[in-house]
Amino acid sequence: MPKQHRGVFVTFEGTEGAGKSTLMKAVADVLIARRVTSKSIVITREPGGSRVAELIRNIILNEPMDPWTELFLYEASRAEHMAETVLPALREGKTVLCDRFTDSSLAYQSHARGLPWKEVSALNNTATQGVAPDLTVLIDVDPAEGLKRAKEQNRFEAEGVKFQTKVRQGFLKARRANPNKWITIKAYSASPEEMAYKVVLEIERRLGKRKIG
Numbered sequence: 445m446p447k448q449h450r451g452v453f454v455t456f457e458g459t460e461g462a463g464k465s466t467l468m469k470a471v472a473d474v475l476i477a478r479r480v481t482s483k484s485i486v487i488t489r490e491p492g493g494s495r496v497a498e499l500i501r502n503i504i505l506n507e508p509m510d511p512w513t514e515l516f517l518y519e520a521s522r523a524e525h526m527a528e529t530v531l532p533a534l535r536e537g538k539t540v541l542c543d544r545f546t547d548s549s550l551a552y553q554s555h556a557r558g559l560p561w562k563e564v565s566a567l568n569n570t571a572t573q574g575v576a577p578d579l580t581v582l583i584d585v586d587p588a589e590g591l592k593r594a595k596e597q598n599r600f601e602a603e604g605v606k607f608q609t610k611v612r613q614g615f616l617k618a619r620r621a622n623p624n625k626w627i628t629i630k631a632y633s634a635s636p637e638e639m640a641y642k643v644v645l646e647i648e649r650r651l652g653k654r655k656i657g
C-alpha cells in the first residue's frame with residue numbers, strides 16, 4: 445500500500461508495566477483535540493485485535509509451549525489482525541494505534557527466547573504483508589519498576605526482572621536496527637497527557653505534508 449494513500453499507523457512497545465494502554469488512550473485524545481485526523485481512530489492490540497486473533501491470544505497467553513510454536517501463533521494472530529483490522533482501516537484513511545506489534549516478536553521471541561533474529565524478521569514481514577508502522581513508540585521503563593506497576597500477572601510477567609531486562613535489550617536492538625522509525629518516551633517521566641502531546645507532535649512532524657484523512 446503506497447504510504448501517501450493510507451491512514452497513519454502507530455505502534456506502542458515496551459516491557460511489562462510501561463503504561464502503554466494509558467498512553468495510547470491519551471494519544472487518541474490529543475489527536476482528536478488537535479484535529480490531526482477527521483477520520484476515526486482505531487485502537488487495537490497484538491496478540492489479538494480481530495475475532496480469530498483474539499482466540500489465538502487466549503491460547504498463547506495461557507498455555508506454556510515451545511518457543512517456535514509460540515512464534516508461529518503470534519505471527520498467525522498478526523496475519524489475521526492485519527487482514528481483518530489494520531489494513532482495512534488504513535485503506536479507509538483511519539489512524540491505527542496498536543498495542544504491541546512486530547518489534548515485540550523481535551524482543552520477546554528472538555532476543556529473550558533465543559530464536560534467530562533474521563527468521564523472526566522474515567516472518568514478521570510475511571505476516572504484515574510488508575506494511576510497517578509510520579512510527580513506533582518505545583515506552584522505556586526500568587524492568588523492576590514496570591513489574592511492580594503491572595497489575596495483571598500473565599505467564600510472561602511471572603518470569604521476573606531478568607527476563608524483562610532481556611526483552612528491554614531486544615527493543616533497544618530493534619531500535620538500533622531502524623532508528624528512524626522510533627520515538628522513545630521515558631515511562632512515568634510526565635503525565636500521560638504530556639507524554640501523549642510529545643508523541644502527537646512527532647506524528648505531525650513526520651507526516652509533514654502527507655495528507656491525513
Ligand code: TYD
Binds near residue numbers: 461547548552601
Ligand atoms: P498483555 O497482557 O497484552 O501484556 P502487555 O499489557 O504487557 O502488552 O500480553 C501480551 C504478551 O504477549 C506480552 O507479555 C508480550 C507478549 N508478546 C510476545 O511475546 N510477542 C509478540 O509478538 C507480541 C505481540 C506479544
